[in-house]
Amino acid sequence: xxxxxxxxxxxxxxxxxxxxxxxxxxxxxxxxxxxxxxxxxxxxxxxxxxxxxxxxxxxxxxxxxxxxxxxxxxxxxxxxxxxxxxxxxxxxxxxxxxxxxxxxxxxxxxxxxxxxxxxxxxxxxxxxxxxxxxxxxxxxxxxxxxxxxxxxxxxxxxxxxxxxxxxxxxxxxxxxxxxxxxxxxxxxxxxxxxxxxxxxxxxxxxxxxxxxxxxxxxxxxxxxxxxxxxxxxxxxxxxxxxxxxxxxxxxxxxxxxxxxxxxxxxxxxxxxxxxxxxxxxxxxxxxxxxxxxxxxxxxxxxxxxxxxxxxxxxxxxxxxxxxxxxxxxxxxxxxxxxxxxxxxxxxxxxxxxxxxxxxxxxxxxxxxxxxxxxxxxxxxxxxxxxxxxxxxxxxxxxxxxxxxxxxxxxxxxxxxxxxxxxxxxxxxxxxxxxxxxxxxxxxxxxxxxxxxxxxxxxxxxxxxxxxxxxxxxxxxxxxxxxxxxxxxxxxxxxxxxxxxxxxx
Numbered sequence: 458x459x460x461x462x463x464x465x466x467x468x469x470x471x472x473x474x475x476x477x478x479x480x481x482x483x484x485x486x487x488x489x490x491x492x493x494x495x496x497x498x499x500x501x502x503x504x505x506x507x508x509x510x511x512x513x514x515x516x517x518x519x520x521x522x523x524x525x526x527x528x529x530x531x532x533x534x535x536x537x538x539x540x541x542x543x544x545x546x547x548x549x550x551x552x553x554x555x556x557x558x559x560x561x562x563x564x565x566x567x568x569x570x571x572x573x574x575x576x577x578x579x580x581x582x583x584x585x586x587x588x589x590x591x592x593x594x595x596x597x598x599x600x601x602x603x604x605x606x607x608x609x610x611x612x613x614x615x616x617x618x619x620x621x622x623x624x625x626x627x628x629x630x631x632x633x634x635x636x637x638x639x640x641x642x643x644x645x646x647x648x649x650x651x652x653x654x655x656x657x658x659x660x661x662x663x664x665x666x667x668x669x670x671x672x673x674x675x676x677x678x679x680x681x682x683x684x685x686x687x688x689x690x691x692x693x694x695x696x697x698x699x700x701x702x703x704x705x706x707x708x709x710x711x712x713x714x715x716x717x718x719x720x721x722x723x724x725x726x727x728x729x730x731x732x733x734x735x736x737x738x739x740x741x742x743x744x745x746x747x748x749x750x751x752x753x754x755x756x757x758x759x760x761x762x763x764x765x766x767x768x769x770x771x772x773x774x775x776x777x778x779x780x781x782x783x784x785x786x787x788x789x790x791x792x793x794x795x796x797x798x799x800x801x802x803x804x805x806x807x808x809x810x811x812x813x814x815x816x817x818x819x820x821x822x823x824x825x826x827x828x829x830x831x832x833x834x835x836x837x838x839x840x841x842x843x844x845x846x847x848x849x850x851x852x853x854x855x856x857x858x859x860x861x862x863x864x865x866x867x868x869x870x871x872x873x874x875x876x877x878x879x880x881x882x883x884x885x886x887x888x889x890x891x892x893x894x895x896x897x898x899x900x901x902x903x904x905x906x907x908x909x910x911x912x913x914x915x916x917x918x919x920x921x922x923x924x925x926x927x928x929x930x931x932x933x934x935x936x937x938x939x940x941x942x943x944x945x946x947x948x949x950x951x952x953x954x955x956x957x958x959x960x961x
Contacts, residue, residue, distance in 0.1 A: 488536035494640050496564035505554035526550050536560055568638050570595045572646035573604030587635045588621040591644055603649055607666040610645040628661050628681040653719055655680045657727035658687035667721040673714035676725060691728040696720055737845035741767040744774035744851040759840045763849060776828035777917040778852040778902045783822050855919050860885035862924035863892035872918040878910040881922055893925045
């Protein structure tokens with residue numbers, strides 16, 4: 458049978474109301490904690506002067522009957538103690554032999570689970586079944602915060618009352634608080650009454666059951682312990698000072714928390730270590746030898762450091778168009794910019810147009826860096842301190858300048874060192890008939906900044922030269938506008954003549 462088919466069979470039995478046995482063993486049985494019961498089977502291997510294998514089963518009275526040896530009472534004994542007692546008994550019959558005792562078969566029995574579980578009732582289990590397994594067989598806890606997951610009661614007439622703690626078991630992997638079941642066990646999950654809570658830097662913050670005798674450290678353990686950023690030297694506990702809303706607070710470290718008793722409704726907050734091993738990184742991409750993400754130190758790592766970690770520039774790096782992007786830490790709403798964005802660009806004043814351009818450039822978060830001067834004598838001013846999340850983009854050489862707009866042959870023009878804007882427009886065939894020559898602009902490929910040709914000391918590889926066009930109007934539209942103006946003038950003149958005649 459495959460695993461999927463097996464799970465389907467278990468589900469089918471459960472839907473028919475059958476109690477499904479739980480026979481899996483979660484780990485090697487601990488002989489010091491496993492308590493023998495009726496129908497547990499032992500095999501006794503004898504070597505030496507005599508070689509034999511004896512089989513003995515614990516009866517319902519808790520006795521182990523060993524053939525040719527005798528009776529060994531084992532009721533309530535652990536497996537480890539039973540092995541010692543069996544060896545002592547066998548050595549009274551056999552001389553000069555070595556003896557090995559093993560648990561060869563685990564008993565099965567019925568155990569009850571009641572209270573706040575999905576399907577309370579009796580289930581067939583075995584000696585290797587733990588309390589958590591029985592809860593799982595019963596469909597788990599009732600959803601929500603209505604049930605106690607700590608102080609789960611295990612009643613047994615022969616062994617007395619024991620307790621299980623699922624929150625400490627699940628969050629702190631403490632098997633001692635998830636004991637094996639025995640014959641006659643009745644597990645009872647009560648409704649939750651008293652609570653405490655823990656928040657902050659713990660693995661599982663939330664609300665927990667309050668138990669008499671708990672310490673602050675106990676609750677932190679139940680919550681899975683500290684996170685990697687948890688500050689064990691600053692634990693804040695807030696407590697009601699009376700039955701009203703008055704509060705009192707205590708601050709302690711973990712050593713003090715081990716002795717500090719909890720009261721119901723206490724609230725614990727574990728503080729966070731500031732700047733503890735924060736992973737700060739920058740991206741270096743494009744024309745470097747080893748692109749990727751690299752770690753940086755706060756207020757220490759500089760631009761050149763990151764480029765060197767990435768192996769330096771390749772031969773194809775275009776430094777004039779390389780950029781450093783920085784994330785904005787705080788985004789402030791700009792109502793004025795939102796209004797201007799919805800106004801046609803042609804209707805804006807020169808000042809408003811400049812403001813719009815500046816805001817769009819700012820949206821790109823481009824840091825003002827001249828990579829060409831970064832490694833020169835005066836390059837220290839560009840060797841900025843990096844911040845977490847920065848992106849360094851080293852672009853690839855294009856060996857061209859783009860000329861677009863009102864030129865005869867818009868497109869890329871081969872880059873020529875030292876050439877000015879007029880050279881590139883000439884190489885693009887010159888201005889066409891609709892060009893606004895005086896409004897030609899140079900757009901820096903690295904930053905997107907707009908410059909007038911006379912304000913640019915040079916044209917860089919990758920820059921864009923934009924020649925605007927004059928607005929085009931068809932002849933009939935121009936004629937219509939002229940007629941409207943003439944009609945308005947004629948109407949004014951007519952009205953003036955009429956008024957003048959009336960006054961005579």
